[in-house]
Amino acid sequence: MKPLGDVEKISGIAFGFMASKALFSALHLGVFDRLAEQPRTLEELANLTEADAPQLETLLTGLVAIDLLEKEDDTYLNASESDTYLVRGKPNYYGDYLCYQIDRQMYPFMEHLVDALKGQTERIKYEDYETWMADPEQARLFSESQHHGSLGPGAVVAKRIDLSQAKTLLDVGGGTGAFSMMMAKRYPELTCTVLDFPNVIKLGEKLVAEADLAKRIGFIGGNALKTEWPGQQDAILMSYLMSGVPGDSIPGLLDTAFDRMAPGGTIILHDFMVEDDRAGPPLAAMWALQHMVFTPRAASLTPGFLADLLEKSGFTSIRTMSLIPGMTKVVHARKPRAQ
Structure with missing residues (x-):
């Protein structure tokens, strides 16, 4: 027994x-x-x-x-x-993130996990982030709660990755601009541009204005996989983007980032990642699993997987660090300066 x-x-x-x-x-x-x-x-x-x-x-x-x-x-x-x-x-409150995004949105989505695993998407209401965020109420509910959940991690990234020499930052899939707000507050010379879906940036423009950062943080409404990115960026940030797109689109995103970045620029990838041996941690693994319900071809990310793709795109000085314990990591790298 x-x-x-x-x-x-x-x-x-x-x-x-x-x-x-x-x-x-x-x-x-x-x-x-x-x-x-x-x-x-x-x-x-x-x-x-x-x-x-x-x-x-x-x-x-x-x-x-x-x-x-x-x-x-x-x-x-x-x-x-x-x-x-x-x-x-309270300063560390994240209850709205839990009771709205997780309870009201993510929790019901998981009912269709088996459908997603079998490739049977007929009963899945939203086939990807773009169709999900095209619903104004869903976009508002997701974005309001995600904004508060991203301010803390954004502040940590701003502190731990030196962007003191950067003048421009492109925040791809940056939602309401929470990470950009933290970057702008830490680096007074930095100007940020956030690229995300139109219904999402409506709320972002309001929150950025309330933070008195509208002159330094602008928005582009569009889809990161389809919309043209502005060029000559000193830094490009992608937070929670890689886990929310089909896995086979990731190499193209990194190639685009390399092309749109100024020589010597920094790329920052923040996302849910399991360890390279794929034995955990549990929370990172479960987040990858739930993403499959509305992004059926999403990849389960590891630092090594992203590092290999960054190297193939031409980036160097690749580094990895943990951010949210047991859940997220950051992989960052540089575009070589012109020889």
């Missing part, structure tokens, strides 16, 4: 969606926000969230069991991680 632990591991994976839905439901109800104000009883939370107390108690019990909440006598309070990341208005 196999150890019980083997069964528990399988059950933990199979029933993991229940914990996800508990987290998402708590975010939609504002449970973490209310507990950030002060510890509260079941009755107090039921009144504040407009939930039925018996049903809410079941949810709160689940949240305590998965360590998102703590319970002291009859009072509930946030666990430290919940207080840091799941309370609206």
Whole structure:
């Protein structure tokens, strides 16, 4: 007989969606926000969230069991991680990203994963990012939540890759310009151009204006695979683009980047990547899997795979670093200066 632990591991994976839905439901109800104000009883939370107390108690019990909440006598309070990341208005909050993009968009898409694996796309509503982002409401929901989820990683990339000599940056598939905003804030001489779908850049123009960066960050509405890119760029950034396009289009994107870049320029690829041995990490592997539902021919990326393609396109000084632990990496390189 196999150890019980083997069964528990399988059950933990199979029933993991229940914990996800508990987290998402708590975010939609504002449970973490209310507990950030002060510890509260079941009755107090039921009144504040407009939930039925018996049903809410079941949810709160689940949240305590998965360590998102703590319970002291009859009072509930946030666990430290919940207080840091799941309370609206706090610097590291990313609850909107979870309860809108992940819960309302990505979660339902996964229902069609088997269809995608079999190449049966008839029931899949959006065949790629372009058709998905052509829906104005879907574009708004995705872009608003993604913007807040990208500001932190954007700040890290801006700090760790030196662009102090760059004057221009092309942010290909740059969404609402979150990464460009962080780059522009760190490098006052840098001017950025964001290329993304028209419904996405509508929100980006608004957010950039609110950040008082409209004079330094411009937008081009289009498709990175079809629209002509401006040339002589000192830096080209592609964040989350490689995992959202067919794998066989990646070499062409890198060739275009090389052509559109000034000699000595820097290319930055940020994306979900598993290790070269393809043994993990789990979160990066799962993100690649869910991308297949609306990009059936997307590739599961590794640093070595991208490094080889960069070298074939002519780039040198190729380097890799981790960004979001267990999820994303950055591969960056340079275009040689003219001999």
